[in-house]
Amino acid sequence: MLSVRRSASAFVAVAIGVALVAAATLLLASGRPQVPDRLARAAVVVQSPEAGASADAFVPTRPWSATATAGLVGRLAALPGVATVVPDRTFYAQPLVDGRPVAADTRREDAHQGHGWSSAQLGGLRRTAGEPPRRPGEVVVDRALGLRTGAPVTLLTAAGPEAYTVTGLVDGPGVLVADEVAAALAPGVRAIGLMLAPGADPERVATAARGVVGGDGQVLTGAARGALEPRGDARTRWIGMQVLTATAALAGFVTVFVVASTFAFTIAQRRRELGLLRAVGATGRQVRRMVYAEALAVGAAAGLVGLLVGAALAPLLGRLLVDVGYEPSTFRVRYELWPVAVSFAAGPVIALLAVWSASRRAARVRPLEALREAAVEQRPIGRVRVAVGALLVAAGLALSVATATADEARIAAQYALYAVMALVAGATVLAPAVVGPVVRLLRSPLRGPGGAIGMLVRGGALTATRRTAAIAAPVLLTVAFAVLVSGMVRTTTAAYAAGRADNVNAGWIMVPDRAPGLSDRAVAATGGTALLPTTVYRTDTGKLPADRPLTALGVEPAGFAAANRALTVVAGSLDDLRGDDTVVVTEAANLRPSEAYAVVFADGTSVSLRVVAVVSDTSIPGDLLVPRAVVRTHDPSALTSTVYVPDRIDPPAGARVVDVATWAAEADAAEDRLVWLFTLLLIGVSAGYGAIAVANTLLLAAAGRAADLRLIRLAGATRRQVLWLVTAESAVVVLIGALLGGAVAFVGLLSIRAGLADQVGAPVDLVVPWSVVAGVVGLCLLLAALASALPTWRMMRHRPARSPVGLVG
Template identity: 90%
Template sequence: MVSVRRQASAFVAVAVGVTLVSAATLLLASGRPQVPDRLARAAVVVQSPEAGASADSFAPTRPWSATATAELVSRLAALPGVAAAVPDRTFYAQPLVDGRPSAADSRREDALQGHGWSSAQLGGLRRTAGEPPRRPGEVVVDRALGLRTGARVTLLTAAGAQTYIVSGLVDGPGVHVTDEVAAALAPGVRAIGLVLTAGADPERVATAARGVVGADGRVLTGDARSALEPRNDARTRWIGMQVLTGTAALAGFVTVFVVASTFAFTIAQRRRELGLLRAVGATGRQIRRMVHVEALVVGASAGLVGLLLGAALAPLLGRLLVDVGFEPTTFRVRYAPWPVAVSLAAGPVIALLAVWSASRRAARVRPLEALREAAVEQRPMGRPRVVTGALLVAAGVALSVGTATAGEARVAAQYALYAVMALVAGATVLSPAVVGPVVRLLRSPVRRSGGAIGMLVRGAALTATRRTASTAAPVLLTVAFAVLVSGMVRTTTAAYAAGRADNLNAGWIVVPDRAPGLSDQAVAATGGTALLPTTVFRTDPATGPVDRPLTALGVDPAGFAAANRALTVVAGTLDDLRGDDTVVVTAGANLRPSEPYVVVFADGTSVPLRVVAVVSDTSLPGDLLLPRAVVRAHDPSALTSTVYVRDRIEPPVGARVVDVVTWAAETDAAEDRLVWLFTLLLIGVSAGYGAIAVANTLLLAAAGRAADLRLIRLAGATRRQVIWLVTAESALVVMIGALLGGAVAFVGLHSIRAGLAEQVGAPVDLVVPWSVVAGVVGLCLLLAMLASAVPTWRSLRRRPAR
């Protein structure tokens, strides 16, 4: 028969876990890509060929050239059922408000884009005032800007600030110019939308279009058009997916851990009851079945409650994810069947996994246990447990050495995570043997904490080492995870920022301000060394006909060499980087000077280049170097990312000036912010579960120790002294878990610090956010003290009779 009081803690733990799993899976199901609004009315869209890049690179497709685009548009427009074939040209255009880039809708990529007026029909934009643009100096803007027709507006483009006359207003973001101006600003095209005639079948048109396009593109219909989602939105959505997947996985893992601890403690308290069942003839198999049924009932009921809570919280969490930047502004929560099925199955599965070990222990209870009055542990640890723990600790130490000697940051992070997991598991397995030495180490502080009470606290911890270890285990896991993850993120961030600053030889840095990049006009005003990035495509002979996207930097070679201390020329010379057919590659390209290098630029043209120099792989913040004029000629909408200057200057429009240290810290500030928020989320989930596990264990312990505490009262102790006793015991348990967890994590952190120092070539300080660690320990301590003091106070409201 299921005891409601005994299983309440397991019910709460499973319900909380399923709530997180339910909310995370619902949000995951809602995170599918969306069809861009600007293409919503195009039933069929032809996309340029995809580049052979990893799923998380979000590289653009290889564009068609102006000649190829004109030929495709002509052939597609002639297909039956096609009313118009419209190339969607996209370029950077940002309205200036009060002389500065507008901060409104800064997170929406489409608000910073310009298009040709013909593209308006692909998204069904409605013109609310004025006329379409007919001359080069006219533009149609979003009515949300508050402008009137005939007014002048300054647009910030890649060339600089230019004044346009507002000829009309539309009910959507972005700006629209004449098709001729759009063709000059965006000669390369990546999408052609097909507007169909009334009654035309999109699938039949798509089939005919595939015959026209062949292998030089993809024909998309229906939801498949979401492949054209803006790159920033796709990247944000991918980040949100990683966050939700990690949260759901951690919630499931920690829930199993917490519920397993709860069931194990419950079985330990029921030894006499189980012994009586064995004494009257129950077999070990029947005992296991009974425990499994209890767990199944708890898991199913808690799973249903968790599903309802998760479904109710999903919209709120979805808005929160959008606000913090883990999901794009187009994200909407949608309810799907598979998250419901997963959540309903998660409760029973988690409970059965968690009770597996406890059920085996329950089946081994002997009938003699029914006759025992004392609860003194007979054997805290067996030999197999000692061997297992020792092997786990040895594996953790070996992985820590691998972390310190790893050559890549990703490999080091994986080794560090595995090392701490092995050390945490080993410390948990060996914790009954470690409790004694740790308590003796803390003997003096415990004695000074209250005379006889301190002696009782120390004696209880040494007598019931398995109980103390099982209560400290969640704290160990929580503190180790919090210290390792938070320390690893902060140490890595500081190390890479220091490495970037050390590699740069400049006085000040000019960076964009509320804009995605700097215009040529702004660069000319600085007089410094600029980096003009663009994406080019190259067919790698080793991988076949797939175009591989590469990041090319347009630079002045002399200025770049003077500003970059990490630059190491392996072959050739940077002085030859001039003209319109030269390129500098990294050693990973396996090329030598004078060898040919053919790339496709952003305008879709294929240009044969000649390698003039080879540099080391760590020399460039990209894949290759080109003369700045070459990049500008083939990518009219490219924006400068950074300008190095010697002296502090007055920043031009859309820019600000920062020192080298600030620039180094801000280079990956957006990614670092998201990583830190994700870290805090994982730590919060882990800490919450750890605190719940400690509270559950102590609540069960308090219920089982009621008779012992009443005996202490009969011996003359006051109620206040008894409450102080159980509170001090709880604090000692949390202290033991925190010390063990911190020691385990610091082993991993020191190995990470050593590996980072080797990678960046400079000393690296170990950065631990003590406020986060203190918050985690404080939460565990607070719930532990409340979980032991409150039931004790309730049980001792009346003085027991002698």
């Protein structure tokens, strides 16, 4: 018969799991790309061709050249229903206020972008004061900057700080210059906006535009214009989707794990009840059906509660995701049908999956069980269970070997996660067989100040290994994931930072400060070696796919070779990298010196380059090297990312100088922050579930042991001794789970360290954030002590009959 007390723990676990799934799926459904504000008024937008990149590359589309843009604009302007055609030119421009860059939200590309004045109409920007910019040196800025018309303002550009005069103000963010100035700063175009005549049908105009554009672009209308959102926003949105997907998956996995443990413990406590049912004629199938019905009722009720809680929390969580950087500022929560349906179905599905093993055990209960009073387990784990556990452990070890030999960090992390999941499952299956040796190992600590208490704790753990293993299983899972994920993140971060620092031969490094990059003037003032990155696209169909986006670095060959310790030339000579038609490629390009290498630069022009050298794949932080002057010629807005300098200097505006170790640690600081927040989120989910599972299971155990505890009191034990007994038992169970979980995670971390050492080519230290591990174990200990001591204290409030027998401590 369904008991409210027995089903409460499963109800809570399922409700929390469904709430997380509901919130995550609602947020996932809301994560659609948004139409950029600067193009919102253009009913039809033509986008340049997509580059052949992976879904998570977030590179811009291949641009049109100035000639191709002019031809497209002329043909599109002749279409019926088109009032104005505006090529949207984008370049780097950042105002200086009080000598410091403003609007330096580096998570958004458009925070530092300037446009031509004509682009203002595409986003509906309204001029609130002054006049439009008509000549070089004139600019219109956001009124929120606090500037007045006629005032001077300095803009940071790719060339360096430039003096402008404010001729007007607008009611939105942006830097707007004369169209001819924008054309010089951004000759390549990636979007053309069409402003329609009154009454024109956008879909009809779009159909006509597709006939004009053909395969040289995409015509977008309505919500499809979300494809034009800034690459930074798209990348942030993708990261948020990975976080939400992982959270929902982990919540589902841990919920099934925890609820299965709870149902298994409940079935063990109901053996006499189930034996009575079998004694009066119930078949095994009927018992199993009854258990499934109970689980279905719990799952349906908990699913409904979890759905309502998750839906209510979704807006709050959405704002939190925006604040921490997992979603762009344009993110808004939208309620749709499919997340609601999936979440509502998740409750019963999770409960039925979780009760499957327990139902089989319940169906095997024999009528004789109704006559037994002893709670001592009658048989050890069976051979089938041992075989399954051994197979899971073997699979985990095999995956650990794959982790150590993986070529890429992302693949190694996936293998490590799967390895720990397999090892956790195997350790849980084999836990009853492991409890005995672990308890015997802890024999001395268990004696403690009171030998009798220690004896009872040790005896209880040894005679009820299944119960001990069931309570320890959530701790095992929680500690294993906490140690693995936190250790993996910290070890990987430290390893890559060390490898990055070892590859640089410089005393100091100049990096951007509150700006996306460094200007040419800032670089020239240092006299150091600079990297000027840009994106280029393959145009031939030779040994690499056409339109494949590549990172090209503009360098001075001699300085770059001196500053890069990892540089390994396998063919040709880096000294030949000069002129406007040379290139150095990596071995992955499968080319030899003197072969042709055709690319499209950021200005949309196609150039045939000549390979002069081939370097190893790990030699450069990009795909190819070209002379710095070539990058500047074809990409007027390219910004220098890094400058290697021999001595410390006073940095110009928008820059700062740091030592090599600081630069190496900060190179991926934004990524590391997001990864660590994600790590804490996953640990929080698993630790929260583990703590809830431990507390719920111990509450059930305490209720089932009332008679045993009263008997101990009758034997002469004081209330304090009984409380110490149950608290010590709980601590031992948590300690067993923590030891098993730590051992499992340690195997995964060793394999990760081995793989990292091979990738970076240097020894890697294993870094474990002990504060996180201590917090997780401490939380489990605290809740375990409270969950066992509080119900025991309530049961021990009435003093039992006197007994001459005393329990000697």
